[in-house]
Amino acid sequence: GESVGLHLPTLSVQEGDNSIINCAYSNSASDYFIWYKQESGKGPQFIIDIRSNMDKRQGQRVTVLLNKTVKHLSLQIAATQPGDSAVYFCAENGDTGNQFYFGTGTSLTVIP
């Protein structure tokens, strides 16, 4: 299968600070990447996505950066809020484009 991993399994940040969550992927055929947020007891929630023809995409308080050279993906959350506390997963679409492979996840804790 694919190997999608996160460098930091846990991350604690102060409220108001910026957060950066990193992800490494292994399949160079993947051309679509997604970040999800998952709160306890709920299904993953889409945050932001990026295609391989881009290296940066911005949303509301979130930015995803893609470095295809080193197969690295990052999620930046600006002005982190307590409601951002959750587990964050990156996912890639692999060879077929339809089988999405998720990383292990990073648990983000925001300290008020």
Place this chain on the structure above:
Amino acid sequence: DTGVSQDPRHKITKRGQNVTFRCDPISEHNRLYWYRQTLGQGPEFLTYFQNEAQLEKSRLLSDRFSAERPKGSFSTLEIQRTEQGDSAMYLCAGTAGGGDEQFFGPGTRLTVL
């Protein structure tokens, strides 16, 4: 709320029993995915439907698992002869039209005793 519902939310069964889960996406979701998630791990792809056609299955999917989407709307996932290793959260997700964003349901948590 993504509009995707799953039933039941929790299921406890004894080893060897068969279980069936249901997923109801919204009507616009022409694509439907099933995933399995164990504690501390990301979701693992199981299978994928385009309307009523099951187009892809994970190579890791045991033949005890079967999924259907008979009318291209709701889907069922059946596990036969459950094993303790089947204990996990089973998630479904829908995707509308030509988009790629997957809308996940709340999941069904299966515990096999």
